[in-house]
Amino acid sequence: MKTILALSLAGTLLGTTALAQEDFQPAVIFDMGGKMDKSFNEAAFNGAERFKEETGIDYLEFEITNEAQREQAMERMVRKGADIVVVVGFQNATPVETIAKANPDVKFTIIDAVVDLPNVQSVTFKEEEGSYLVGMAAAMASKTDKVGFVGGMDIPLIRNFLHGYEQGVKATKPDMQVISNFAGTTPAAWSDPARGAELAISQFDRGADVVYAAAGATGLGVLQAAADKGELAIGVDSNQNYLYPGHILTSMVKKVDEAVYNAFKTAQDGTWEAGAESLGLAEKGVDYAVDENNADLITPEIKQKLDEAKQEIIDGKIAVEDYYSTQK
Amino acid sequence: MRDALPAWVELGLLPLLNLAFAFLVTGVIVVILGENPLEAVELLVYGAFGYGEAWGYTLFYATNFIFTGLAVALAFHAGLFNIGGEGQAYIGGLGAGLAALAFGGGSPFLVLPLCVLGAALFGAVWGFIPGWLQAKRGSHVVITTIMLNFVAASLMTYLMVNVLIVRGSQIPESAGFGPGADMPGLNGLLNLFGLDVGRSPLNLSLVLALVCCVLVWAFVWKSRPGYEVRVVGQSEPAARYAGIVPGNKVILAMTLSGVLAGLMAVNEVLGAQHRLVLGFSGGYGFVGIAVALMGRSHPFGVVLAALLFGALYQGGSELAFDMPAISRDMVVVIQGLVILFAGALEHMFRPFLTGIFVRRRDAAPAVREAARG
Numbered sequence: 123m124k125t126i127l128a129l130s131l132a133g134t135l136l137g138t139t140a141l142a143q144e145d146f147q148p149a150v151i152f153d154m155g156g157k158m159d160k161s162f163n164e165a166a167f168n169g170a171e172r173f174k175e176e177t178g179i180d181y182l183e184f185e186i187t188n189e190a191q192r193e194q195a196m197e198r199m200v201r202k203g204a205d206i207v208v209v210v211g212f213q214n215a216t217p218v219e220t221i222a223k224a225n226p227d228v229k230f231t232i233i234d235a236v237v238d239l240p241n242v243q244s245v246t247f248k249e250e251e252g253s254y255l256v257g258m259a260a261a262m263a264s265k266t267d268k269v270g271f272v273g274g275m276d277i278p279l280i281r282n283f284l285h286g287y288e289q290g291v292k293a294t295k296p297d298m299q300v301i302s303n304f305a306g307t308t309p310a311a312w313s314d315p316a317r318g319a320e321l322a323i324s325q326f327d328r329g330a331d332v333v334y335a336a337a338g339a340t341g342l343g344v345l346q347a348a349a350d351k352g353e354l355a356i357g358v359d360s361n362q363n364y365l366y367p368g369h370i371l372t373s374m375v376k377k378v379d380e381a382v383y384n385a386f387k388t389a390q391d392g393t394w395e396a397g398a399e400s401l402g403l404a405e406k407g408v409d410y411a412v413d414e415n416n417a418d419l420i421t422p423e424i425k426q427k428l429d430e431a432k433q434e435i436i437d438g439k440i441a442v443e444d445y446y447s448t449q450k
Numbered sequence: 451m452r453d454a455l456p457a458w459v460e461l462g463l464l465p466l467l468n469l470a471f472a473f474l475v476t477g478v479i480v481v482i483l484g485e486n487p488l489e490a491v492e493l494l495v496y497g498a499f500g501y502g503e504a505w506g507y508t509l510f511y512a513t514n515f516i517f518t519g520l521a522v523a524l525a526f527h528a529g530l531f532n533i534g535g536e537g538q539a540y541i542g543g544l545g546a547g548l549a550a551l552a553f554g555g556g557s558p559f560l561v562l563p564l565c566v567l568g569a570a571l572f573g574a575v576w577g578f579i580p581g582w583l584q585a586k587r588g589s590h591v592v593i594t595t596i597m598l599n600f601v602a603a604s605l606m607t608y609l610m611v612n613v614l615i616v617r618g619s620q621i622p623e624s625a626g627f628g629p630g631a632d633m634p635g636l637n638g639l640l641n642l643f644g645l646d647v648g649r650s651p652l653n654l655s656l657v658l659a660l661v662c663c664v665l666v667w668a669f670v671w672k673s674r675p676g677y678e679v680r681v682v683g684q685s686e687p688a689a690r691y692a693g694i695v696p697g698n699k700v701i702l703a704m705t706l707s708g709v710l711a712g713l714m715a716v717n718e719v720l721g722a723q724h725r726l727v728l729g730f731s732g733g734y735g736f737v738g739i740a741v742a743l744m745g746r747s748h749p750f751g752v753v754l755a756a757l758l759f760g761a762l763y764q765g766g767s768e769l770a771f772d773m774p775a776i777s778r779d780m781v782v783v784i785q786g787l788v789i790l791f792a793g794a795l796e797h798m799f800r801p802f803l804t805g806i807f808v809r810r811r812d813a814a815p816a817v818r819e820a821a822r823g
Contacts, residue, residue, distance in 0.1 A: 185778045188732040190722050191767055215621050259767055277622050307607035309729055386562055
């Protein structure tokens with residue numbers, strides 16, 4: 123066992139370009155969706171990879187497979203000498219609280235949830251603001267009186283996406299109807315593209331012609347259904363415009379990769395700070411994506427309206443309500 | 451007549467042979483992935499049994515598997531295939547959780563039994579429904595239990611997201627339980643024997659699981675209703691002829707099966723999470739099927755199989771941690787191969803072993819016969 127440890131340590135050292143940094147050990151823990159979900163976790167993975175490419179510092183990683191592993195994985199990272207542990211996913215809030223309390227010298231960054239401790243940085247995103255913008259885009263691009271929404275698992279986080287989306291749609295066309303469905307009630311709802319496609323097709327059949335997918339890998343099925351049916355879909359988390367050019371109106375990007383990269387980077391150079399930050403449009407934490415793949419769909423007129431609304435949200439002239447404040 | 455194998459071959463050699471083959475195939479896959487299979491085995495075994503905390507986690511997972519394995523095994527004796535352990539455990543957790551949320555502040559001596567009772571009761575209801583449907587309406591228990599798994603998941607998500615969630619929280623989980631509902635850990639006790647299970651969530655539920663093993667054994671083989679359940683499982687017409695009402699035994703077996711599965715939640719919810727979280731049942735109900743198959747539906751076999759799967763869970767995650775080329779999906783592949791060889795292909799080596807062991811034993815009568823002729 124010791125030789126294995128020594129070998130892996132040696133491997134880490136060899137991969138390090140700058141000798142001065144060899145002491146720094148970052149770690150990342152992915153949630154149950156898996157790091158290759160083309161969406162939320164993969165964005166975190168990309169951020170960690172970017173840090174590795176730029177600095178040559180390898181990171182420790184682990185993918186959670188069951189509830190009992192959460193604390194165990196964090197504890198293991200600490201034991202392996204991690205200086206900062208980035209934990210991805212809202213379900214890790216309670217375990218992070220426990221482990222961070224027990225290890226006050228280790229820095230923790232949790233994404234998508236808030237933990238209030240002196241050695242924890244919490245990064246959340248204002249999904250409602252980005253969703254508001256794509257809701258406006260959907261309403262403007264739609265030629266019918268209905269647009270759709272396909273969520274993954276029915277949890278408050280995804281309801282927040284829907285809540286922002288609905289506000290954006292109604293602000294543009296007050297009479298427009300939003301048809302919404304969730305893919306399921308188990309974590310399998312994040313990784314079921316067939317179900318996503320089925321829900322999207324039924325929404326298209328009911329008269330929607332733009333469907334927003336906020337469903338992890340399940341959303342890939344929604345995007346494909348839009349391409350097959352010749353309709354429009356909206357991607358989420360990562361920029362998914364390239365998947366079906368001409369059929370993806372835009373993507374609501376959540377800069378999870380930035381958050382992971384920044385956590386690593388600031389922990390390395392000593393500027394990392396504990397506390398909660400909520401990244402919205404103003405902080406460029408969320409945005410709608412325009413590139414060559416959807417340049418024809420986002421007409422100058424739509425773009426102008428979206429950018430106006432974006433500025434007004436940043437300036438506080440439009441207040442987008444989040445779902446959590448509606449919970450009684 | 452079916453060729454009966456000697457007990458030690460049936461219960462010992464055959465499962466070991468199946469297991470060995472599963473690991474052999476796994477080894478080949480590890481080689482293809484470019485890792486050293488011996489090193490992988492070393493990591494896996496070290497990760498599962500190498501130090502105190504590893505033991506703690508292995509036994510913690512094994513506790514879950516003992517409960518769900520027993521649940522499936524008991525139903526097997528009545529000729530029923532209970533695939534609903536997952537849902538029964540999930541709903542059992544609701545029973546334990548509601549009791550814990552309501553009385554959590556009280557004395558553990560009062561609260562814990564109530565919580566355990568809650569888990570058993572809710573699990574029982576979730577097992578009773580398919581049992582009743584099978585007995586009275588002829589709805590096949592395989593179908594209804596699978597469907598009830600989804601009903602359980604939907605119900606729990608609804609309750610967590612809308613009812614039990616802490617107001618204003620983004621996280622769909624209940625409030626933490628009071629101290630009265632914490633299942634005592636086993637670390638203090640094990641320290642007396644020089645074993646330190648560290649931060650692992652190993653708790654008193656393991657003892658409860660072992661007690662359940664003895665109770666199941668006594669019920670199935672030493673009690674009258676257990677005997678009747680077995681008769682129904684072997685042959686319904688024979689049972690009816692003997693004056694047993696098969697439907698009642700089906701309901702009894704499914705209800706008890708639900709109780710056992712529901713008790714799994716005691717370990718997970720009261721012992722580890724100390725609050726209700728989404729998806730704590732984590733597939734243990736399904737793995738329970740494999741555990742029961744491997745354990746030949748006998749409590750002792752179930753304990754051994756549960757220990758094996760506990761070790762695979764804990765050692766496997768350790769393996770994924772230390773060998774990045776072996777992802778968590780690879781660990782599932784290893785488990786899948788064990789299930790494949792121990793469950794689906796359990797008869798693969800049987801003709802071969804029968805050839806070796808049964809012919810030799812039958813040789814004696816054959817010789818007598820020849821002499822007589």
